[in-house]
Amino acid sequence: MMGSGQRNILLLGFGNVGRAFARLVAEKRDELAGRYGVSFGFSAIVDIGGAVVDPAGTLPVLDIHRHVAAGKALEEFPELGRPGLGALEAIRTVPCDVMVEATPTCLRDGEPARTHVLEGLRAGCHVISANKGPFIWAYDTIMEAAMERGLAVGLSAATAAALPTLDVAELCLAGSRILSVEGILNGTTNYILTRMHQTGCAYEDGLGEAQRLGIAETDPRLDVEGWDTANKLILIANRVFHAGLTPRDVAVQGITSVTPERIRRARDEGRVIKLIGRIAPSSHPVRVSVGPEALPGDHPLAAVSGSEKAVSFETDSMGRITVSGGHSSPLGAAAALLKDALRIALYHDRSLSRSSKASSNP
Ligand SMILES: NC(=O)C1=CN([C@@H]2O[C@H](COP(=O)(O)OP(=O)(O)OC[C@H]3O[C@@H](n4cnc5c(N)ncnc54)[C@H](OP(=O)(O)O)[C@@H]3O)[C@@H](O)[C@H]2O)C=CC1
Numbered sequence: 001m002m003g004s005g006q007r008n009i010l011l012l013g014f015g016n017v018g019r020a021f022a023r024l025v026a027e028k029r030d031e032l033a034g035r036y037g038v039s040f041g042f043s044a045i046v047d048i049g050g051a052v053v054d055p056a057g058t059l060p061v062l063d064i065h066r067h068v069a070a071g072k073a074l075e076e077f078p079e080l081g082r083p084g085l086g087a088l089e090a091i092r093t094v095p096c097d098v099m100v101e102a103t104p105t106c107l108r109d110g111e112p113a114r115t116h117v118l119e120g121l122r123a124g125c126h127v128i129s130a131n132k133g134p135f136i137w138a139y140d141t142i143m144e145a146a147m148e149r150g151l152a153v154g155l156s157a158a159t160a161a162a163l164p165t166l167d168v169a170e171l172c173l174a175g176s177r178i179l180s181v182e183g184i185l186n187g188t189t190n191y192i193l194t195r196m197h198q199t200g201c202a203y204e205d206g207l208g209e210a211q212r213l214g215i216a217e218t219d220p221r222l223d224v225e226g227w228d229t230a231n232k233l234i235l236i237a238n239r240v241f242h243a244g245l246t247p248r249d250v251a252v253q254g255i256t257s258v259t260p261e262r263i264r265r266a267r268d269e270g271r272v273i274k275l276i277g278r279i280a281p282s283s284h285p286v287r288v289s290v291g292p293e294a295l296p297g298d299h300p301l302a303a304v305s306g307s308e309k310a311v312s313f314e315t316d317s318m319g320r321i322t323v324s325g326g327h328s329s330p331l332g333a334a335a336a337l338l339k340d341a342l343r344i345a346l347y348h349d350r351s352l353s354r355s356s357k358a359s360s361n362p
Pocket residue numbers: 012013014015016017018046047048049087101102103104105112130131132157158161214215216217218328329330333
C-alpha cells in the first residue's frame with residue numbers, strides 16, 4: 001500500500017490494452033525501480049468472467065499473461081482465479097493504490113466504467129483510464145470526487161495515448177493562449193484512409209487490418225463513425241478549456257461515406273483526405289467538430305500516415321506547435337497508462353505526503 005514502497009494496481013479489463021499494460025509494467029519492473037525508485041505490483045485483474053486476486057500485490061503477471069494468451073479464462077488461473085468476481089466487488093474488497101480502467105468505451109452512457117471510476121475514487125484509489133466513456137459523460141462529477149479526496153485522475157491513454165496531447169497543452173504551452181486545436185486523433189481511421197489512398201481498397205478492408213493490429217475499438221463503429229476522435233476532443237476540451245462538453249454538444253461525421261472514388265479525386269488534385277478533429281476554444285460554448293477533409297499536400301497533417309496521429313495547436317505567443325507520431329497500438333496505450341502511474345507515484349503521492357494538498361491532475 002501507499003508509503004510501503006510498492007504501489008498496488010487494480011486492473012479492470014484484460015484485453016488488448018490491459019494485457020499490454022500488465023506485461024509492460026512487469027517487464028519494466030527492475031528498470032522502473034532503478035531509474036525512479038518506484039515499484040508497482042498488481043493486486044487484482046478483472047475481466048468479464050471473473051478475476052485473479054492477490055491482496056499483497058504479488059500477482060504473477062507474466063504467468064497470467066501466458067495463461068490467457070494460451071486461450072484459457074483469466075478466472076481459471078490456478079489458485080488465484082476468482083470466477084464470477086466482478087469489477088465492483090473487486091474495487092470494494094481488494095486494496096489498491098491505483099485503479100486502471102481498460103474496459104470497452106461505451107458511447108451511450110459511459111457505463112459500467114463510469115461507476116467503476118466513481119467507486120474506485122470512493123475506495124481511495126487514484127484512477128488512470130484508457131476508457132473515454134466515463135469522462136465524456138461525467139467529467140466534472142468525477143473530477144470533483146477526485147478533488148474532494150486528494151486523488152489524481154490520469155487521462156493520457158484516453159486522449160490519444162502515445163501521442164502527447166494534454167501534456168503539450170497543459171505543460172509545454174503554459175502561459176500561451178491556445179487559439180485553435182486540430183488533429184488526427186484516431187489511428188484506425190487514419191490507417192484505413194492511408195490504405196485506401198495507397199491501394200484504392202474500400203474502407204471495410206482497411207478496417208479488418210486495423211482490427212488485427214488491436215487498435216480498433218471493441219465496437220469499431222466508434223472509430224469509423226468519428227466518435228473516438230470526438231471523445232478524445234471532448235476530454236481535451238474539458239480538461240484544458242473547462243468546456244463542460246458531452247457527446248450531445250459535438251458535430252461528428254466519420255469516414256463511412258468516403259468512397260475510393262472520392263479518395264482518387266482528391267489525390268488527382270494533390271490533396272489527401274484525413275479525418276480531422278477541431279476545437280475552437282474561444283467560441284461560446286467551446287466548439288468541437290469532426291469530419292473528413294481534403295487537405296492540401298503541404299498541410300502539416302497531410303503527411304501523417306498509417307496508424308500515426310498528430311495534434312496541432314495554434315497559440316497567441318508560441319505560434320503553431322504540431323506534434324506527430326505516437327501511432328495507435330495497445331503498447332502505446334499501455335505506455336501512456338504507465339506514464340500517468342509513474343507521475344502519480346513520483347509527484348502526486350510525494351507532494352501529498354509533504355503538504356497534504358489535493359490535486360486532480362497527476
Ligand atoms: N486498443 C487500443 O489501441 C486503445 C484502446 N483504448 C481504450 O482502452 C479500452 C480497452 O480497449 P481494448 O483493450 O482494445 O479492448 P478489448 O475489447 O480488447 O478489451 C476489453 C477488456 O475489457 C473486459 N471487459 C468488458 N466488460 C467488462 C466489465 N464489465 N468488467 C470487467 N472487464 C470487462 C473484456 O473482457 P472479455 O474479453 O472477457 O469480454 C476485455 O478483457 C477501451 O476503452 C479503448 O477505448 C485506448 C487507447 C488505445
